[in-house]
């Protein structure tokens with residue numbers, strides 16, 4: 421293949437001054453940003469209008485709002501990606517309309533539940549490497565950063581299961597570059613970044629460097645050791661679309677951008693869920709014990725088999741409850757193409773709307789004792805009674821996450837395997853605080869020490 425390298429694009433700017441992220445900075449740059457948003461939602465009955473000189477941002481927080489924007493009138497709301505283009509390029513997550521459908525169709529098969537059994541050994545093999553690493557940490561007693569640990573695991577899972585490749589890059593280094601863009605606190609026009617209490621200006625050079633590193637990753641993955649030469653992987657599906665003469669829009673650049681999308685959207689979210697769940701479990705040792713008991717009951721002393729994954733029901737509920745309390749994507753942004761009326765609230769063409777999933781997830785209207793960690797809420801008989809669209813970790817409607825089911829399998833297996841051998845002990849400030857980037861991150865990370873069970 422001659423055309424493996426794509427010319428480096430110089431468009432690496434951070435968010436524009438008109439960016440929603442930029443406008444939200446004063447709200448987000450607080451000790452407890454989600455509390456601030458919840459108090460505002462309470463005050464304004466679930467709809468927070470932000471009226472600026474030349475634009476309007478409407479923050480929405482009710483399930484009925486999500487239904488209107490994401491489902492029943494979804495065609496009126498287009499995707500918004502200011503400042504994140506360098507991460508996503510023109511991958512399908514950013515595209516609307518007929519072209520989005522066309523781009524998504526050839527990839528859909530990789531996320532069909534029938535494929536998951538094929539991915540299973542690769543997910544287990546990535547967890548095995550993580551366990552080997554944790555055994556070392558247990559012997560040295562050193563403090564580790566959990567989000568880095570789980571991000572590496574999620575990235576290895578994507579490379580192995582979906583791309584049929586070893587993970588050929590250093591995820592700590594690469595994902596730090598990604599954060600230049602997804603940490604929206606960088607999206608101030610003055611681009612000052614608070615690094616350990618000091619204000620450091622992020623220069624065009626920094627962003628260009630971050631962009632260059634990120635841009636090189638897909639080619640590195642493609643060139644890495646092939647594991648099994650499987651015929652049908654996500655990567656071969658992308659390559660088949662590129663080779664299809666009837667699909668000129670799906671060029672090599674599209675393949676690269678789709679890979680970038682998976683290497684971010686399919687990894688940071690999954691990693692945050694696993695890291696937050698370990699944090700919650702460290703505060704709720706009885707739930708950790710219940711996971712171990714479930715694993716013993718289902719798998720005995722052996723590793724889980726594919727046909728046992730469905731039976732790890734409580735473990736999956738822990739993951740679901742974690743995504744309720746700490747939804748990795750806490751806000752979904754759209755632009756109104758035309759006027760609309762959302763439950764009596766006028767939306768004008770051009771308005772930006774933000775669905776605040778976090779608020780719906782924490783609302784006492786939809787959840788009893790919403791701040792309490794209670795995985796049993798997701799037991800099937802209770803989950804059935806849930807108000808529709810009050811739980812949106814993967815969004816809803818046709819633009820819902822393509823990898824939601826896969827991520828839950830990844831994290832269920834990871835929890836079971838890691839907790840049967842180790843006790844991860846959270847050693848950071850309690851309670852952990854939130855840093856609202858595009859994803860819901862822990863402020864200053866989640867430091868842990870690892871203890872090996874005797």
Ligand code: HEM
Nearest residue numbers: 512513685686689690693748749813814815821822823827
């Ligand atoms: C806990 C894990 C995950 C969470 C919370 C999550 C969340 C989301 C959300 C909320 C969206 C919709 C964004 C919007 O509408 O603006 C989305 C879209 C997407 N996600 Fe995930 N995701 C997760 C895991 C994954 C995984 C494992 C993959 C793939 C390996 C993946 C790939 C994608 C893609 C490609 C889209 C765009 C779909 C489209 O526009 O057609 N995600 N995700």
